[in-house]
Amino acid sequence: MELLVFAIFAGLALASALTVVLHRDPVKSTLSLVVTLFSTGVLFVLLGAPFVGVLQVLVYTGAIVVLFLFVVMLLNLQREARRSEPGGSFQKVAAGAGALAFAAFAGIAVWRTSADAEAAELTEAFVGLRGFSEELFERFLLPFEIIGLLLLVAVIAAYVVARRPEPERRLPTPLEKATGEARIDPVGEEAP
Amino acid sequence: MTPQTVASLANLGAFLGILLTVVPLMVWFERRGGALMQDRPGPNRLGPFGLLQPLADVFKFIFKEDVLPKEADRALYLMAPVLAVLPAFSTFVVIPLGPTIEWGGEELRMMVAPVETGVLLLLALASLGVYSLVIAGYASNNKYSLLGSIRASAQMISYELALTLAVVAVLLPVESFRLDLVVEAQIAGIWNIVPQALGFLVFLVAAFAETNRLPFDLPEAESELVAGYHTEYSAMRFASFFMAEYASMTVLSALGATLYFGGWHLPGVDLAALGIWGVVLGAGVLVAKIAVFLFLFVWVRWSFPRFRYDQLMAIGWKGLLPLAILNLLWVAGASLAGWL
Amino acid sequence: MSVPVAWYLVLAAAMFAVGTAGALTRRNGITIFLSIELMLNSANLTLVAYSRLLEDRTGQIVVLFVLAVAAAEAAVGLALFIALYRHRRTIDLDRVNLLRW
Numbered sequence A: 001m002e003l004l005v006f007a008i009f010a011g012l013a014l015a016s017a018l019t020v021v022l023h024r025d026p027v028k029s030t031l032s033l034v035v036t037l038f039s040t041g042v043l044f045v046l047l048g049a050p051f052v053g054v055l056q057v058l059v060y061t062g063a064i065v066v067l068f069l070f071v072v073m074l075l076n077l078q079r080e081a082r083r084s085e086p087g088g089s090f091q092k093v094a095a096g097a098g099a100l101a102f103a104a105f106a107g108i109a110v111w112r113t114s115a116d117a118e119a120a121e122l123t124e125a126f127v128g129l130r131g132f133s134e135e136l137f138e139r140f141l142l143p144f145e146i147i148g149l150l151l152l153v154a155v156i157a158a159y160v161v162a163r164r165p166e167p168e169r170r171l172p173t174p175l176e177k178a179t180g181e182a183r184i185d186p187v188g189e190e191a192p
Numbered sequence B: 001m002t003p004q005t006v007a008s009l010a011n012l013g014a015f016l017g018i019l020l021t022v023v024p025l026m027v028w029f030e031r032r033g034g035a036l037m038q039d040r041p042g043p044n045r046l047g048p049f050g051l052l053q054p055l056a057d058v059f060k061f062i063f064k065e066d067v068l069p070k071e072a073d074r075a076l077y078l079m080a081p082v083l084a085v086l087p088a089f090s091t092f093v094v095i096p097l098g099p100t101i102e103w104g105g106e107e108l109r110m111m112v113a114p115v116e117t118g119v120l121l122l123l124a125l126a127s128l129g130v131y132s133l134v135i136a137g138y139a140s141n142n143k144y145s146l147l148g149s150i151r152a153s154a155q156m157i158s159y160e161l162a163l164t165l166a167v168v169a170v171l172l173p174v175e176s177f178r179l180d181l182v183v184e185a186q187i188a189g190i191w192n193i194v195p196q197a198l199g200f201l202v203f204l205v206a207a208f209a210e211t212n213r214l215p216f217d218l219p220e221a222e223s224e225l226v227a228g229y230h231t232e233y234s235a236m237r238f239a240s241f242f243m244a245e246y247a248s249m250t251v252l253s254a255l256g257a258t259l260y261f262g263g264w265h266l267p268g269v270d271l272a273a274l275g276i277w278g279v280v281l282g283a284g285v286l287v288a289k290i291a292v293f294l295f296l297f298v299w300v301r302w303s304f305p306r307f308r309y310d311q312l313m314a315i316g317w318k319g320l321l322p323l324a325i326l327n328l329l330w331v332a333g334a335s336l337a338g339w340l
Numbered sequence C: 001m002s003v004p005v006a007w008y009l010v011l012a013a014a015m016f017a018v019g020t021a022g023a024l025t026r027r028n029g030i031t032i033f034l035s036i037e038l039m040l041n042s043a044n045l046t047l048v049a050y051s052r053l054l055e056d057r058t059g060q061i062v063v064l065f066v067l068a069v070a071a072a073e074a075a076v077g078l079a080l081f082i083a084l085y086r087h088r089r090t091i092d093l094d095r096v097n098l099l100r101w
Helices: A002-022 A025-048 A049-076 A088-113 A129-139 A139-161 A174-179 B003-037 B053-063 B075-086 B118-127 B130-139 B143-176 B179-188 B198-211 B235-260 B276-301 B309-336 C005-025 C030-053 C058-089
Strands: B102-103 B104-110
Touching: A002 A129, A002 B003, A002 C005, A002 C030, A025 B075, A025 B198, A025 C005, A025 C030, A049 B118, A049 B130, A049 B143, A049 C030, A088 B235, A129 A139, A129 B118, A129 C058, A139 B198, A139 C058, B003 B179, B003 B276, B053 B235, B075 B130, B075 B235, B102 B276, B118 B143, B118 B235, B130 B235, B143 B179, B143 B198, B143 B235, B143 B309, B179 B235, B198 B235, B198 B309, B198 C005, B198 C030, B235 B276, B235 C058, C005 C030, C030 C058
Parallel strands: none
Antiparallel strands: B102 B104
């Protein structure tokens, strides 16, 4: 039973991972990432980490990828044109690097865990909420608080970087510099 | 086939039965009840009190022409209604229909998925509901749809935060995510509406926003954006969106009843001692509470004007979120002091 | 028969390789970002797999932190993309090369 669930969701994860990387349309890539992350969440539950799995779905697919999707839709990103020859050899290098990474990590994994080693049975103490939260809030309390601070900083940073610069303080764009005109406003963003 | 599996399957059947009955009833009540509130007759030609109206609606939906916009992204366009229905019809799996009963020496929990992650699973599945909105608007290749879908999804993720914080406040004294433990805690003490009235207010408002119901239905308002993100959808696909909306209303009502009003608990009656009949009675009580919530949904819809989008976002972030945090602080303090 | 933990590790290695190839090959900034998220995800899977093998919950908790950091990074990265788009009307990273040698 566990084997069946693993086979389905591992296959799904790998197939959607390939779609993320290979598909031309950024919207489809993003949605494939959703499938990958959801499948990985299921695999987490299989590995005796139900809270991490559910949190992965809640946070990662439910919020972060939605953010990606917003940006893709708002910027109306066009499909990437099919790559013509310049960069062909670079693709081979990239694929080669990927294969090397895979071989290295997979090899280490198999060597260190002796390919058919089965882990001990999952106990209630390991999987249960009490143990998880005790460890999180007792041993890892400081990192937990620091992560909260990090998220606050990230929110502030994202707001500052992404807001519309006030007209007076906006740096001249390359077009304005090239033509010598000040304040070219093709989209009508600045109020009259 | 363990006894718990049988119980889970029975609960699945029961809950699906409830959902599939409630949806047409809501269609009828929305129009008939709304008419009553507005002092007009409403649908009254089909069957007594217009009760066969949903049947007529179903016929209409089945036979209407199925339109596919020409420049629309075909795969995404077809996927969006399915993506709407999936989360709506899977979130009920952690809601208990009745008391935990003893059977053959083991405890049977009356949920489809008696897992320890409980409400967290519900919230995770509900958060996937945003994708249908986003994809529907984008795939329709229509400015108004895209605008509507961006507004709707921004609204949903904003109010999800307040909803989650309200739920967390309820879970704090219980020290578990399991909803059957939440109900048992309320039986042992008092219904959570009393100590956490503020939390309930936050939950209610967030639930209205999550389901895109008035006064938060700007994304699908007819006078504002044609029909928002489902403008380009007709016939059965449109019906799917509506089914999903009513189903998620029902599940959120069930959640609200379970978290704040004791779920299947009937005050004064010890349902756990009645065995299987306790479960049936408990399910009936829960359905009655859901009905009250749904009446409230319809009542509010026909009574209030809708919020403008910037008002809506301001309420979510600047109003509800601080209130939810306040409620959480109050509950945390009360738990530490031993009152809860 | 339960699944050997090594299989999860091999899957994670494969996803990491796919993500690496994607991050190195694509021109579209968002797709590169998605590939990076894929790599982070494969690292998470490895962490949880080892946590299972070693009966130590530390791996799971670190995954929580990685999740939070990924969220922060996504927020800031996407804000950067928005600012970039506003300035240059493109996210094709092959064209954003003012600092290249």
